[in-house]
Amino acid sequence: xIMNKIGLTLILGLVCVGAVHAETVFVTLEKDNALxxxxxxxxxxxxxxxVGQRPRGIAISPDNKFLYIATSDDNTIKIIDxxxxxxxxxxxxxxxxxxFALNPAGDRLYVSNExxxxxxVIDVAKKKAVKQIKVGVEPxxxxxxxDNRWLISAxxxxxxxxxxxxxxxxxxxxxxxxxxxxxxxxxxxSRQLWVxxxxxxxxxxxxxxxxxxxxxxxxxxxxVTADKIQPVGVVIDKERRRxxxxxxxxxxxxxxxxxxxxxxxxxxVGQRVWNLAFSPDQxxxxxxxxxxxxxxxxxxxxQSVTKSIGVGTYPWGVAVKP
Amino acid sequence: xxxxxxxxxxxxxxxxxxxxAGAAPVYAKAKQAINIAYLTxxxxxxxxxxxxxxxxxxxGLIGAELGIADDNTTxxxxxxxxxxxxxxxxxxxxxxxxxxxxxxxxxxYVVVNLTADQLNQLADLPAAKSVLLFDVATLDDALRNEQCxxxxxHLLPSRAMRADALAQYMMKKRWTKWFLVIGATQEGRLFADxxxxxxxxxxxxxxxxxxxxxxxxxxxxxxSDVAVFTQTDDDYDxxxxxxxxxxxxxxxxxxxxxxxxxxxxxxxxxxAWHKTHEQWGAxxxxxxxxxxxxxxxxxxxxxxxxxxxxxGEAATRTGSGDMxxxxxxxxxxxxxxxxxxxAPLSFRSWDGQLRQPVLLAAPRSLVAVAPIEGFxxxxxxxxxxxxxxxxxxxxxxx
Numbered sequence: 001x002i003m004n005k006i007g008l009t010l011i012l013g014l015v016c017v018g019a020v021h022a023e024t025v026f027v028t029l030e031k032d033n034a035l036x037x038x039x040x041x042x043x044x045x046x047x048x049x050x051v052g053q054r055p056r057g058i059a060i061s062p063d064n065k066f067l068y069i070a071t072s073d074d075n076t077i078k079i080i081d082x083x084x085x086x087x088x089x090x091x092x093x094x095x096x097x098x099x100f101a102l103n104p105a106g107d108r109l110y111v112s113n114e115x116x117x118x119x120x121v122i123d124v125a126k127k128k129a130v131k132q133i134k135v136g137v138e139p140x141x142x143x144x145x146x147d148n149r150w151l152i153s154a155x156x157x158x159x160x161x162x163x164x165x166x167x168x169x170x171x172x173x174x175x176x177x178x179x180x181x182x183x184x185x186x187x188x189x190s191r192q193l194w195v196x197x198x199x200x201x202x203x204x205x206x207x208x209x210x211x212x213x214x215x216x217x218x219x220x221x222x223x224v225t226a227d228k229i230q231p232v233g234v235v236i237d238k239e240r241r242r243x244x245x246x247x248x249x250x251x252x253x254x255x256x257x258x259x260x261x262x263x264x265x266x267x268x269v270g271q272r273v274w275n276l277a278f279s280p281d282q283x284x285x286x287x288x289x290x291x292x293x294x295x296x297x298x299x300x301x302x303q304s305v306t307k308s309i310g311v312g313t314y315p316w317g318v319a320v321k322p
Numbered sequence: 323x324x325x326x327x328x329x330x331x332x333x334x335x336x337x338x339x340x341x342x343a344g345a346a347p348v349y350a351k352a353k354q355a356i357n358i359a360y361l362t363x364x365x366x367x368x369x370x371x372x373x374x375x376x377x378x379x380x381x382g383l384i385g386a387e388l389g390i391a392d393d394n395t396t397x398x399x400x401x402x403x404x405x406x407x408x409x410x411x412x413x414x415x416x417x418x419x420x421x422x423x424x425x426x427x428x429x430x431y432v433v434v435n436l437t438a439d440q441l442n443q444l445a446d447l448p449a450a451k452s453v454l455l456f457d458v459a460t461l462d463d464a465l466r467n468e469q470c471x472x473x474x475x476h477l478l479p480s481r482a483m484r485a486d487a488l489a490q491y492m493m494k495k496r497w498t499k500w501f502l503v504i505g506a507t508q509e510g511r512l513f514a515d516x517x518x519x520x521x522x523x524x525x526x527x528x529x530x531x532x533x534x535x536x537x538x539x540x541x542x543x544x545x546s547d548v549a550v551f552t553q554t555d556d557d558y559d560x561x562x563x564x565x566x567x568x569x570x571x572x573x574x575x576x577x578x579x580x581x582x583x584x585x586x587x588x589x590x591x592x593x594a595w596h597k598t599h600e601q602w603g604a605x606x607x608x609x610x611x612x613x614x615x616x617x618x619x620x621x622x623x624x625x626x627x628x629x630x631x632x633x634g635e636a637a638t639r640t641g642s643g644d645m646x647x648x649x650x651x652x653x654x655x656x657x658x659x660x661x662x663x664x665a666p667l668s669f670r671s672w673d674g675q676l677r678q679p680v681l682l683a684a685p686r687s688l689v690a691v692a693p694i695e696g697f698x699x700x701x702x703x704x705x706x707x708x709x710x711x712x713x714x715x716x717x718x719x720x
Contacts, residue, residue, distance in 0.1 A: 096609075114606050115606060115609050115610060115613075117395060136395055136396060136399065137392045137395045137396070138603070138606055155395075155396075156603065156660070157392055157395075157396075157631075157660065158392075158395055158396040158399065159396070159635070159638070160396065160399055162399075174399045174400075176400065176638065176639075178658075179635070179658045179659070179660060179666065180658075180660045180666075198660075199658040199659075199660055199666035200656075200658050200666070201666075225698075225699070225701075225702055225703055226702065227665040227666055227702050227703065227704065228665075228703075230664075249664070
């Protein structure tokens with residue numbers, strides 16, 4: 001009986017593995033000047049490819065053919081073929097690009113220019129900067145709403161979220177938020193914007209129709225002092241059941257009930273957890289752990305960390321190709 | 323829109339495609355002006371061991387200017403205008419007269435880059451009672467304890483905070499036996515006092531303590547003298563030097579009788595800011611500062627930047643320029659200032675000291691950031707550095 005059970009589990013396990021989409025996880029390695037290519041199902045680093053100086057922000061085109069990688073010390077965003085990893089082009093990002101966002105159609109790319117307090121708007125097809133928008137000091141977090149109405153830029157030192165109309169590229173509203181806002185992320189229905197504050201250790205939920213904060217969640221972990229709780233990356237699942245917040249040097253990811261905004265759980269991952277990305281089926285969450293040089297894989301059904309994979313020095317950004 | 327802003331928009335319009343006016347409809351109200359003064363005195367270059375580091379005349383000032391620029395970028399969106407007035411008292415000038423004539427009744431916030439005595443003198447003036455002074459120069463623990471003034475906030479880490487930071491690191495390295503070398507100046511003795519306090523606090527042992535004296539004996543050369551000076555029967559792990567002026571400390575490394583690391587005011591130093599620091603977004607402010615100043619940011623610049631940013635942050639949050647509201651917010655539990663050092667900065671409510679990490683830096687590499695991991699505190703690990711609330715002798719007549 002017991003043997004049977006084990007046998008069954010084994011078979012089921014094999015079936016499950018076979019059924020899982022062979023997705024690929026891409027991780028930028030800030031200090032290795034390289035991109036790590038990971039098979040998350042096999043739990044293996046497949047290879048590392050050089051991509052340029054100090055790669056940080058990363059995104060994949062909607063057709064999954066190209067990777068956009070901000071190579072900060074090259075002062076450009078590189079377009080890399082997602083299969084051959086050959087460089088196929090460059091985008092004029094301005095100096096020291098770190099974070100950027102693609103619009104849903106993939107034809108506009110918005111870059112935070114931290115040193116110049118600007119957001120640069122790039123026409124992807126023409127590879128041209130079409131506009132520069134003046135924002136607060138040290139813009140960092142940037143995102144476009146899924147309905148393409150809003151471009152959001154969070155200024156770290158000005159402690160402000162700028163609401164920019166994507167049609168006019170003009171700021172139409174500003175929301176003062178908790179100190180040093182880092183990451184910004186919309187819910188799939190574009191109705192809520194989630195913002196993390198690194199210095200206050202909070203997550204703020206903003207209503208997109210009023211641009212007001214409707215809820216502030218103080219993130220706490222028992223046994224960890226408040227100043228170690230420095231929220232960075234944030235993602236919310238498509239059904240808005242749960243949101244996930246990377247807590248930086250607290251080495252944990254907070255699981256937030258996206259309806260009640262209560263913290264359901266904190267999961268221990270690697271050191272200085274930074275950015276987060278879902279698997280395409282949203283069954284797994286990948287985290288980049290800046291100082292332990294690995295990524296963690298969180299199984300979202302069981303809400304547990306199943307694996308960590310060493311990838312290279314200072315893993316920064318993460319993107320997933322189905 | 324006020325005319326200053328109009329002029330500004332025109333200039334920005336020339337540079338940018340998008341007019342600044344795009345942001346204006348959101349905050350169409352008239353601008354609230356918040357005035358900050360920066361007060362310092364001219365200085366003569368002190369004698370130096372080496373010409374490697376040129377004497378910097380405007381230490382502090384450029385930091386304040388960068389802070390104002392950052393405050394005003396925020397102010398553009400919130401309807402606040404921050405102004406900085408710089409007052410530099412000549413060498414033979416009188417600080418008190420200048421304060422009374424130029425700043426009293428005109429400024430509620432004054433960033434002070436002066437000596438400990440001058441600061442106390444200012445703080446006790448009747449005209450300074452309704453002014454909040456930001457000390458960006460002193461390291462004295464006395465000013466944060468028995469001599470504390472309720473209208474003064476201290477931006478730089480005190481000597482005790484620095485010594486504790488060094489002690490935590492030495493404890494982590496298990497360098498438990500110290501040879502303490504003390505310079506024959508008041509500052510040297512004060513730093514040595516802080517080192518002795520730290521040794522006691524962290525259970526370290528000062529096995530030898532020696533005063534470095536300046537003589538003009540022609541037989542003394544650095545090569546022979548340091549070796550003889552550091553020859554001792556008691557073995558030690560590390561040479562701790564207390565020489566804030568830099569009169570002899572740089573001579574010690576590589577010349578000791580036994581090969582031992584040098585730490586303290588030379589060798590591995592404890593500081594609020596350092597050019598080797600680049601984590602936690604520090605690269606951005608290092609770049610912005612260098613572009614503006616044409617030099618690296620010094621500690622006083624960092625302190626002045628934080629002082630001006632603290633006013634900006636509190637004024638933005640309270641929507642007010644009023645000193646008592648701003649001060650209450652600054653000393654409150656929700657105040658959090660970004661200092662690019664990995665932890666939110668705030669003020670200790672018991673002595674006005676800025677609560678902050680301390681960098682431990684070698685000349686060309688950042689070695690560690692204190693509090694060192696493992697040194698715990700029930701409230702915040704930042705309070706493992708310096709005088710914690712129960713130890714404080716500051717009694718503010720509030």
